[in-house]
Structure formats: C-alpha cells, structure tokens
Amino acid sequence: MTSADLSLPATAGDQRATALRQLLRRATPWLFSLPAVVFVAMFFGYPIVQNVVMSFQEYTTSTFYSGQAPWVGPANYVTILSSYLFTTTMVNTALFTIGSITFQFVIGLALALFFRRNFPLNGFLRSMLLLPWLIPLIASSAVWKWLLDQESGALNQFLGLFGGPAVPWLVDPTLALIGVIGVNIWLGIPFNVAILYSGLQAVPKELYEAGSLDGAVGWRAFRHITWPNLRSVVTVVLVLGVVYTLKVVDIILGLTGGGPANSTQTLATNAYNKSFVEFNFGEGAAISNILIVVSLVFALVYLFISRREPTA
Amino acid sequence: METAQKRRRKAPKVAVAAVALFPLSLTACGGTAASGPKSPNTLTIQDYYDDAFDPIYDACAKSTGVRVEINHVPGPGLIPKVLQQSSSRTLPDVLMLDNPDVQQIAESGALSPLGDYGLHGEGMGPAVVKAGTYDGTLYGLAPAVNTLSIFYNKELFRAAGITAPPRTWDELRAAAKRLTTGDRYGFAMSNINTYEGSWQFLPFMWGNGGTEQDITTPETVQALQFLVDLQADGSISRSSIIWSQDDVIDQFLAGKAAMVVNGPWQIPTLQEDKSIDWGTFAIPTRLATQPTVAPLGGELFTVPRTGDRARMSRAGQYVKCLVSPERQLQTAQVRQTVPADPDVAERAGRANPAMATFVTTMRTARSRTAILGPDWPKAATKIYNAVQIALTGKAAPARALRQAQGE
Numbered sequence: 001m002t003s004a005d006l007s008l009p010a011t012a013g014d015q016r017a018t019a020l021r022q023l024l025r026r027a028t029p030w031l032f033s034l035p036a037v038v039f040v041a042m043f044f045g046y047p048i049v050q051n052v053v054m055s056f057q058e059y060t061t062s063t064f065y066s067g068q069a070p071w072v073g074p075a076n077y078v079t080i081l082s083s084y085l086f087t088t089t090m091v092n093t094a095l096f097t098i099g100s101i102t103f104q105f106v107i108g109l110a111l112a113l114f115f116r117r118n119f120p121l122n123g124f125l126r127s128m129l130l131l132p133w134l135i136p137l138i139a140s141s142a143v144w145k146w147l148l149d150q151e152s153g154a155l156n157q158f159l160g161l162f163g164g165p166a167v168p169w170l171v172d173p174t175l176a177l178i179g180v181i182g183v184n185i186w187l188g189i190p191f192n193v194a195i196l197y198s199g200l201q202a203v204p205k206e207l208y209e210a211g212s213l214d215g216a217v218g219w220r221a222f223r224h225i226t227w228p229n230l231r232s233v234v235t236v237v238l239v240l241g242v243v244y245t246l247k248v249v250d251i252i253l254g255l256t257g258g259g260p261a262n263s264t265q266t267l268a269t270n271a272y273n274k275s276f277v278e279f280n281f282g283e284g285a286a287i288s289n290i291l292i293v294v295s296l297v298f299a300l301v302y303l304f305i306s307r308r309e310p311t312a
Numbered sequence: 313m314e315t316a317q318k319r320r321r322k323a324p325k326v327a328v329a330a331v332a333l334f335p336l337s338l339t340a341c342g343g344t345a346a347s348g349p350k351s352p353n354t355l356t357i358q359d360y361y362d363d364a365f366d367p368i369y370d371a372c373a374k375s376t377g378v379r380v381e382i383n384h385v386p387g388p389g390l391i392p393k394v395l396q397q398s399s400s401r402t403l404p405d406v407l408m409l410d411n412p413d414v415q416q417i418a419e420s421g422a423l424s425p426l427g428d429y430g431l432h433g434e435g436m437g438p439a440v441v442k443a444g445t446y447d448g449t450l451y452g453l454a455p456a457v458n459t460l461s462i463f464y465n466k467e468l469f470r471a472a473g474i475t476a477p478p479r480t481w482d483e484l485r486a487a488a489k490r491l492t493t494g495d496r497y498g499f500a501m502s503n504i505n506t507y508e509g510s511w512q513f514l515p516f517m518w519g520n521g522g523t524e525q526d527i528t529t530p531e532t533v534q535a536l537q538f539l540v541d542l543q544a545d546g547s548i549s550r551s552s553i554i555w556s557q558d559d560v561i562d563q564f565l566a567g568k569a570a571m572v573v574n575g576p577w578q579i580p581t582l583q584e585d586k587s588i589d590w591g592t593f594a595i596p597t598r599l600a601t602q603p604t605v606a607p608l609g610g611e612l613f614t615v616p617r618t619g620d621r622a623r624m625s626r627a628g629q630y631v632k633c634l635v636s637p638e639r640q641l642q643t644a645q646v647r648q649t650v651p652a653d654p655d656v657a658e659r660a661g662r663a664n665p666a667m668a669t670f671v672t673t674m675r676t677a678r679s680r681t682a683i684l685g686p687d688w689p690k691a692a693t694k695i696y697n698a699v700q701i702a703l704t705g706k707a708a709p710a711r712a713l714r715q716a717q718g719e
Contacts, residue, residue: 061391061686062420065398084715150551151568171550173704259505260553261700276392277506278689279416 048292055285063281076286085262085270089287092177093266093294097245099181100188104241105234107185108192113222115193116200126197133190141254144183145170148255173263176256180264184251188244192237199233200226232306239302243295267291352620354379355627358394359408359611360387361647368455368642372633378626398422403616405627406634409452411443411679412507414612416686418446424617425449429628436635439608440652443679446686452612453631455640456649458575459606459677460515461669462596463561463582466589468496468570477593481538484571484596488547491570498547500569502557503539503703507689509696511607512557512573513539514680515595517695518605524684524691527698528713534598536702536709543703553703564588575609576648576670583666592669608677610649650674 055076057069080086115126132140147154148169156166169179207225211217216224249268252258258265258273265273267287275284355378357369362384373380383404385393391413397403398420409417417423426432426444433441433450437457444452464477472491478484488498502512516539517524522532542548549555555563561578563569565585573595582590594604613634615627633639640651644660650670651657661671681688698716702709 060420061395061416064395065420065422067399084718151549168550170554171704173706256554257505259700261505261704261706262697263704278693279391279395 051285051292052289054281055283055289057282059281059285061279069282072282076282080283080286080290085265088262089265089267089270092264093246093268095177096181096184096248096264096266097242099178100184100245101238101241103181103185104188104192105238108189108237109196111189111193112196112200113226115197126193129193130190132187137187137250138254140187141183141251145255148179170256171260173261176260176264180252180255183255184245184248187251188241191244192241195233195237196230199230202233203229235302235305239298242298246291246295246298267294351379352622353377353626354381355406355623355630356381356383356404357406357408358383358385358390358404360385360390360410361408361611364646365643368634368639368646371642372630372639376626376629376633378630380630394422401619403618405615405618405623406630407614407616408611409614411452411454411457411608411610411612412681412688412692414444414452414614415446415681415688417614418449418451419686422616423451423614424624424628426451426453426615426628426631429615429625429632431628431632431635435637435653435655437652437654437657437674437677439674439677439679439682440612442682443608444612444614452614453635454610454612454652455635455643456647456651457608457610457674457677458577458647458649459609459670459673460512460573460575461592461594461606461673462571463564463574463578463590463592464571465564465567466591468567472570477591478596479600480596481598485538485542485545485547488542488571489545492545492547496567497549497563497569499542499571500548500555500560500563501552501573502555502560503552503696503699504554504556505696505700506556507692507696508557509553509699510692511609511680513695513699514607515573515604518607518678519595519597519602521602524680524688524695527691527694527717528710532713533710536699536713538598539699540702540709550703553700564590576650576667579648579666592666594669594673603676604673606673606677608674608679 054069056071056073057063058072058075059069063069111129115122148156150156150166150168150171153169155169156164159167168175170176203226207229208221211221211225247268248266249272252264252266252269253272256264258269268291271284271287271291273284274280274287278284355373357380359365359382366382369380369382390409394403394407394409394417398417403422407423414423427450431450431453433444433453436453440454440457441450444450444454462477468491469475469477469487472487474487474490478487484499491498503509513535516535517527517532520531520535522529522535539548543550543552549563549569552560557574557578560569560572561574561581564572564574565582565588567588582588595606597604613631615624615631618624634643635652637651637653637656640653640656641660643649644651644657644667645664648667650667651660654675657671657674661668680692684691694716698709698713701707701712701715706712707715
C-alpha cells in the first residue's frame, strides 16, 4: 500500500528504491529465519555433509598434511558391513539400547509415581536422585569400574558377605554387557524421573478426584487416568532416551573400552575406535553414518507418533 | 593481606574448575602452540614428557646456541594435536613421537629426512634406526628406548624353592603354578583390548617366531595357547584382559602377583616401595635355544617440515644433540630407559644393575613397525582381538587368530 502511494511521481531512482523495498519486504520472513538457517547449516548441515563425503574417502593421518583423501566409493561401507564385527556391534547396540531404555523407563516411572506422594524428605531425596547426572562421566565410569572389579571390587565384597562367589563383572563377555547396561541404567534414571515427574505434575488433580468417585483408584487410576495423560511425555522420554543411548561412548570406553573380546562394542564405540584410535577416519565416518540413519529412523517414528497424537 | 586471603579462599574453586576442564583439554586438542611471531633463534619443542626432561632440553639449547619453547602435551592428546597442526601448518620445530607412530606421520609427508642434517643413525641400535625409518629414509631417532622383561618377587621365589629364573615356557608355567596360592597369582601381564595388550603379547609371539604379517601361523597359535594354558592353570587372573600395565604392576606391588611382564619405566615406583625385594629376567621362549625377541618401546625425535629451512636445519642440529651419547645417558637416567647406542647402553647397564636385563633384551628387540610400517596399527588391533577372543574362551587359539585376522 505504501509503495502505491509513493509511486506517483515515479523517477528512475524512486522506482529502484521501491523495488528494493518490495524485495526487502518479501525477504523479511526469510531474514527472520536466517539465523536459524545459518546455525543449522553451519553446525548440523556442514558436519553431516562432511561426514558423508568422508565416508566415501580414504581419509587417514596422511590426509591432514597432504590434504588428499582419495575417493574410494562405497569401499568403506563394504569393509564395515563385511566385517565380523558389524553383526556383533549391531546386536550389542540393540541389546544395550533396549536393555537400558526398558529398565531406565520402568524404574524412572516407578520412582516418579512414588515421589508424587507426600512424605518427609521428598524434595531432598528427589534432588539426590539427580546425582548420577551431576558427576562427570569419566569420574563415574572410573568409580564403577572399581566397584565392579572382580577381585577387590566393592560389589563382589558385598556379595561375598552372603557367601557368593566373586562375579567376573567386566571380565566375562556376557556379564560385561550386562554390567555396562546396568551402569547406563543408573545413569539414565535421573533423566527419566525428572521428565516423567514433571509430566505427572501436569495431570489435573480433578481427574483423580472424579475418578475416585467412580471407583478408579490404584492401578485403575493409573491405567485410565495417568497413562493416557502421560502418553505424549512418555513418547518424548522414550525417543530421546533411544537416541541418547544409541550414541553412548564415554561410559563404555571408561568401563570396558568395548571389550572383553568386543562384547561391549557398539556402533558408537566402534566408530570412535576407527576414527580416533586407528585414525581410519573414512571407515569411522561410515559407521557413524549408519548410526545417524538408525537414530534418524527413531526421530521419524517420534515425528510420526507426535503428529498422529490428538492435539491437547 | 586481604587479597591474599581472598585468593586463598578462591584457590579450591579454581582447582575444581581445572579438574572439571581437564577431560575437555584432553579431547579438545586446543591450539595453544600457535603463538605470535617467533624469533628465528627459538625452537618450539612438543612432547608428552614432563618437566623432569627439561634439563636435557636446556643443555642442548645451550650447546647448539638456541632458545627453546617447550610444550608438554598429555600422552593421548599428542597425535590428535599433531594431526591438527599438520593441517594448519603449525607443527613444532622439534617433535617427539612414540615410535610406532613415526612411520604413519612420516608417510603423511609432515616430517623431514634427518639425512638432510647429517644424521644417519650411526652407532644406534638397528631396531631404533628401523623404527625411525620409513620407505628407506630416516625420519626419527631416539636417545634412549625401552622394552619388556619380567619382574619377579625374590622372596616368593625363595619361599617356593625356585632357585633360577625360568628360561623356557614350560619352566615359566611350572614356576607360575608353584607360586600361585589362594590370593596370589604366579604370573600377571596385560592382555587388555588396546595396543598395550598387543605390545605385551609380542614377546611371546615373536620369541616363538610368529609374525604380524600372518598371525595364523602355528608359532603364534602356540604363543596364544601358552597364555590360555596359564589361565587354565589358574596361574594368571582372568582379569588380565582388562588390566593395563599399570594395573599389573599394582598387582605386583600388592603382592598379588609373583611375576609380571613390564617395562623399566616402572623401576622408580618399585624402588620407592621398599616392601618388595624384586629382580628381573628376560621373557622366556618356548625352547631354550630361541632368543628373546621383545618389542622396542620409546620415543623418537623428529624434525617436521615447517617450511622455514634455516630453523629446520637448527632443529636438525638440536636433535643431533639430543641423541648424542652424553644426552643418551642422561635421558636413560631421567626416563629409566636404555640408551639407543648399544655401547652406551653397556655402560649404563654396568652403572645401573636394575637395567641389566633390559640392556641385554634390547640387543635382540624389534621395532613394531619394522615389517608393516604404517599398517602396524591394523595388525596390532587384530592381535589384541585374537588374544581377547581366546582368553575369554569364545574360541580356541587357532580359531581366535583366524577370526581376528579375517576382521
């Protein structure tokens, strides 16, 4: 409208100014999103594209000096997929993720429900529960490694009091995976409790009051009031949990380094090893791309579910 | 007064912050070295040693007439930092590298041939020269090196009635069995799933004629079978697959292991702890006629291509000083290592009897990169994987080695 008013005595200069202003107006919505676009492109787009490119190159220590990374096509993927380690790491990743998430969620939900009651020290205990979150992972994995030690570990000494034999927690291939999952569960509980507890707070109290009049208490109240109201929070917790768990590296490296005999090697630790221990960045990138695709699947599942969900 | 008090109160917080940031600095390979304009007479040095080594740097700075800027980096952060410096062309003038890494870095073209500075490795032990040589050209030299042997608890040996240290695998196995009691293992070594585990397995593999080119040969199978047997006897803890070399020496110091495979860098720790009367012997071979072949350890000094010819040639002269016989002796003392020149090593061995076994073993020691060059890390990964597969009982030695080789 303003441009129409201004265009009465149209000189060439004015026309140009008008065109510029119009362009600016059309660009305005884009300009507003520019910071976000630049941010995403710089910190998410570029690394991912770079990682995809790298996975098709022979990117080694030499590349850093010479700047040359010969194009090898799908060779890195062929090597990775045909390695006997790949099946092992896929299975381990699945077991690690499913095991961690299931127990983190169930224990987290139980604790969240428990803390909804009124009892002394409730707030204090709830904040103590966040402790695993506050300790640096390197420190907590070192402590757990010591706790789980076969010969002098505190856990085995405790079990010894009851006459139990020394359990080779981090030494036996099967137990090592269980041990690592256990520590990760311990680590993930605070996240689950925090989110689920706040989700529970958002469930209107009146529903329970109304429900109790109709006889919905205890398990039935949970089944018909709590759970339906909590569903969207549960989806968030589970999907984020899966994505976080898939990429766990530090806790495994700290406890077992992927061993013994690769029994705790996951996609993430294997990618780390390839890239930063063997300096075979091409293969490392290939594995992490597979990991990204797996995570992406879960992200899409999340988007799909959250779209289907009736808007509150 | 007040400020002093304030500062004192603040100190713990700073310490906490420093501790919290420490892991970050390990991984972030922050670029602190790229400082401002350098004077042509100042050389930058980068290593993963500590301040104890500085007197040697200063002595060489004096004799070659340069000033030095020393940058000690934490061990695991060195290679990531070198890679970063390679791509940004900010490599130091003198770079220390762990010997198995030298060929990889040389392959990238980041290092200059030491021959340009008149250094050809004369007088050095052949394993040292091999470790520093890539594709026929010498890129790095070490003042002093190390290797592996067995430390044993003399008191426990006497108590078990063992008079002479074992020479063969059979003797070692028998001794380990006799030394094993309820809360003590006769033998300990690190079979961890890192390069450290491969390094510890090599004396058994090489000593029996095994080769990293093909790890499925009967010689290597026998070596791995020997470890499996020791474990089946109960003479070695099942935890050896998660022990680092430091964990192993801790077991020794705690009296929980009677014999341990380890290197001379542990000697100061052992001397500090007066509770144990210890000795050393060379790692036994399967047959008494086989010579001990242990891997060469230690760090080499190199001269990166920084582009500044004049400084590079000064750096060359500086490295020449670092590897001179006098500095070799000094390095051997500071780092508890064996001088790289066999003649100098003889002298050092006479002066320090604790080192004698290592000096002898060094004569037949081999560099890990001697055969495979930059491909050594791949073989090392296969070796520790095979050891782990066999010791966890997932497969018998022969199959474990085949499985790992096929990786």
